[in-house]
Amino acid sequence: xxxxxVQLILSGLAMGxxxxxxxxxxxxxxxxxxxxxxxxxxxVMLGAFVAVGALTNMFHLPIILGLGGxxxxxxxxxxxxxxxxxxxxxxxxxxxxxxxxLGLSMMLQNGVVLVWGPEPLSFTGPxxxxxxxxxxxxxxxxxxxxxxxxxxxxVAQEGMFRFTSIGRAMRATAQDAEAxxxxxxxxxxxxxxxFAYAAMLAGLAGWLVAPLFYVSSDMGGKxxxxxxxxxxxxxxxxxxxxxxxxxVLGLIESLGAFYISSEYIDVIAFGLLFAVLIFRPEGIFGExxxxxx
Amino acid sequence: xxSGRRLLAFLVASIIVTVAIALVLPQVLGIYxxxxxxxxxxxxxxxxxxxxxxxxxxxxxxxxxxxxxLGAYAFAIMQAHGWPAPVxxxxxxxxxxxxxxxLGWPVLRLRGHYLALATLAFAxxxxxxxxxxxxxxxxxxxxxxxxxxxxxxxxxxxxxxLLAVTLVAFAGSVIFAYSPMGLRVRAFRDDLIxxxxxxxxxKAMKIGLFVASAVYGGAAGVCYCWLQGYISPDVFxxxxxxxxxxxxxxxxxxxxVGAVIGxxxxxxxxxxxxxxxxxxxxxxxxxxxxxxxxxxGGLAGLGARLFKRLTRARSTDARSLSEQEA
Numbered sequence: 341x342x343x344x345x346v347q348l349i350l351s352g353l354a355m356g357x358x359x360x361x362x363x364x365x366x367x368x369x370x371x372x373x374x375x376x377x378x379x380x381x382x383x384v385m386l387g388a389f390v391a392v393g394a395l396t397n398m399f400h401l402p403i404i405l406g407l408g409g410x411x412x413x414x415x416x417x418x419x420x421x422x423x424x425x426x427x428x429x430x431x432x433x434x435x436x437x438x439x440x441x442l443g444l445s446m447m448l449q450n451g452v453v454l455v456w457g458p459e460p461l462s463f464t465g466p467x468x469x470x471x472x473x474x475x476x477x478x479x480x481x482x483x484x485x486x487x488x489x490x491x492x493x494x495v496a497q498e499g500m501f502r503f504t505s506i507g508r509a510m511r512a513t514a515q516d517a518e519a520x521x522x523x524x525x526x527x528x529x530x531x532x533x534x535f536a537y538a539a540m541l542a543g544l545a546g547w548l549v550a551p552l553f554y555v556s557s558d559m560g561g562k563x564x565x566x567x568x569x570x571x572x573x574x575x576x577x578x579x580x581x582x583x584x585x586x587x588v589l590g591l592i593e594s595l596g597a598f599y600i601s602s603e604y605i606d607v608i609a610f611g612l613l614f615a616v617l618i619f620r621p622e623g624i625f626g627e628x629x630x631x632x633x
Numbered sequence: 634x635x636s637g638r639r640l641l642a643f644l645v646a647s648i649i650v651t652v653a654i655a656l657v658l659p660q661v662l663g664i665y666x667x668x669x670x671x672x673x674x675x676x677x678x679x680x681x682x683x684x685x686x687x688x689x690x691x692x693x694x695x696x697x698x699x700x701x702x703l704g705a706y707a708f709a710i711m712q713a714h715g716w717p718a719p720v721x722x723x724x725x726x727x728x729x730x731x732x733x734x735x736l737g738w739p740v741l742r743l744r745g746h747y748l749a750l751a752t753l754a755f756a757x758x759x760x761x762x763x764x765x766x767x768x769x770x771x772x773x774x775x776x777x778x779x780x781x782x783x784x785x786x787x788x789x790x791x792x793x794x795l796l797a798v799t800l801v802a803f804a805g806s807v808i809f810a811y812s813p814m815g816l817r818v819r820a821f822r823d824d825l826i827x828x829x830x831x832x833x834x835x836k837a838m839k840i841g842l843f844v845a846s847a848v849y850g851g852a853a854g855v856c857y858c859w860l861q862g863y864i865s866p867d868v869f870x871x872x873x874x875x876x877x878x879x880x881x882x883x884x885x886x887x888x889x890v891g892a893v894i895g896x897x898x899x900x901x902x903x904x905x906x907x908x909x910x911x912x913x914x915x916x917x918x919x920x921x922x923x924x925x926x927x928x929x930g931g932l933a934g935l936g937a938r939l940f941k942r943l944t945r946a947r948s949t950d951a952r953s954l955s956e957q958e959a
Contacts, residue, residue, distance in 0.1 A: 376746065378875070384647060385873055392797070404782070424922075425922055428922070428923075428925075428926030429922070429925050429926050429929065431929065432925055432926070432929030433886070433929060433930070434884055435687075435693070435878075435886065436880075436882050436925045436929050436930075436931070437925070438878075439878060439879050439882040439883065439921065439925060440921065440922045440926070441880070442875050442921070443879070443917075443918040443919065443920075443921030443922040443925070444918060444922060445918070446914055446915075446917065446918035446921070447914075447915045447918030447919060447922075449914075450911070450912075450915045450918070451915050453911065454911050454912060454915065495903045520939075561872050565753070565757070565871075568746075568750060568753075569750060569754075571746075572747060572750045576746050576747070584856050586733055603653075603765050604761070604765060606757060606758070606761050607757075607758050607761045607762065607765070610754040611754070611758060613754050614739075614754045614755065614758075617740075617743060617747055617751045617754075618739045618742075618751075619751065621742050621743050621747055621749070623747070625714035632655055
């Protein structure tokens with residue numbers, strides 16, 4: 341009984357960690373430039389394709405070099421995204437900017453099919469099907485890797501935000517871009533760096549989930565939605581909120597799928613989310629900002 | 634502010650254009666392109682409906698795909714239970730409208746992203762139920778051999794039917810924008826507190842907008858059944874809701890003409906880009922980004938500005954903005 345519970349909780353937390361990484365990308369971009377980048381889930385998919393399809397399958401790089409190379413390429417892609425998608429629409433109304441990111445999402449989903457074909461790719465990952473035994477339960481090593489990476493990334497990110505000048509510039513830009521620019525921060529450069537960092541986080545998430553699922557062009561849609569839901573659950577724009585929102589959503593999905601119904605799990609998870617919104621419109625950690633009906 | 638006479642002239646012009654389309658298109662277009670136009674008209678109805686809540690009311694709704702599906706499934710199920718087509722059609726549209734009210738009421742307090750997610754969650758739940766309630770909906774296979782009005786697959790007569798429905802939907806949207814109610818709705822979109830201060834019942838209007846968009850979506854769903862004769866859940870999947878959002882935004886938020894332009898381009902441009910073969914959706918995504926970068930306010934706003942420059946509009950007061958909203 342406890343074995344099963346441990347398994348469910350760890351697999352839920354691992355999926356939640358992936359949502360959290362993507363949700364962080366949403367949050368950072370939202371805080372910096374005030375748009376929701378709905379292509380973030382497809383950036384996850386792109387990262388998985390670059391790492392698995394190009395670097396591992398085509399060039400036969402060792403896994404760790406494949407990961408490193410992918411992160412570099414994703415950073416470049418993030419800068420390109422800032423220059424070619426965000427920058428041209430920066431003065432457009434918010435909703436138009438969102439639709440531009442949907443255009444990007446369409447480009448990415450169909451672009452990878454052009455390059456890698458319609459067949460999904462499989463990836464064994466660093467551990468293959470290896471398991472470890474924890475409290476008597478067999479756990480995929482990959483789940484533990486995902487959780488370890490999330491913890492590591494959060495510590496590194498917190499360090500970067502607190503102790504490096506670029507991290508401080510990122511926080512300043514997120515708080516008030518106008519004031520940051522007046523203080524001599526090159527906000528355009530910082531925004532490009534934020535996009536690069538968000539794309540790296542998404543690529544990392546793609547690399548981490550690739551061994552759990554096939555790498556396919558439509559894997560981004562549901563990840564986008566779940567990560568967006570995680571942001572809302574935690575209160576939009578809050579970094580700890582995105583983290584906890586992601587983990588909570590992962591747990592709900594994992595436990596709900598087993599104990600209630602795997603067919604109806606999305607109905608349950610999003611029904612619950614709908615209910616949370618109705619009774620607490622600002623999310624769990626958000627500032628109250630509701631509208632009088 | 635559009636005068637009553639101009640409204641009338643505009644509506645008469647719309648009727649003339651519609652009749653001209655009905656007369657000319659079947660002569661010049663093959664059977665395939667007539668079908669494309671039929672699909673386009675259904676998209677126009679959906680975009681007009683979404684524009685009601687999103688453009689006029691400023692409330693982000695990502696539920697349009699759900700209302701589309703609810704209308705289609707309700708019609709197909711009612712007809713399968715022996716209801717005559719007109720009764721089933723009215724029943725399906727009413728059902729969709731009631732669900733619009735049931736969605737609009739609880740989300741009254743939400744705004745921005747929170748409203749976007751709540752409505753998206755609704756779309757996701759509806760699309761999952763279409764797949765999972767297979768006793769009722771035929772599951773992933775959908776429903777086949779829907780009798781409709783006996784015109785399924787018959788693209789030319791369906792063109793006339795769809796043109797008529799689209800014309801009514803378009804006129805409804807234009808008249809609504811012109812009516813005092815339309816002005817009140819735009820008032821609360823532009824300044825909620827001021828609108829409440831002058832005593833507008835914002836709550837009822839918001840629910841009404843959701844009902845209106847659901848009625849349009851439901852009508853589009855019924856038309857889809859008539860056109861195709863079969864339905865499957867992937868047509869109404871939650872991801873498709875973003876296409877309707879793109880149509881309205883690219884066309885121009887808050888403009889009935891814009892919704893028509895947006896839906897038309899969204900359906901036709903992929904057809905024109907088909908020579909690019911597999912690359913065409915990549916190009917299409919790029920086109921969407923470029924259009925938004927060049928004309929952030931949407932194509933209808935651009936058209937209205939050009940028209941103004943050409944005709945040297947006399948009125949310069951702030952109210953003239955609302956002419957874009959015709």
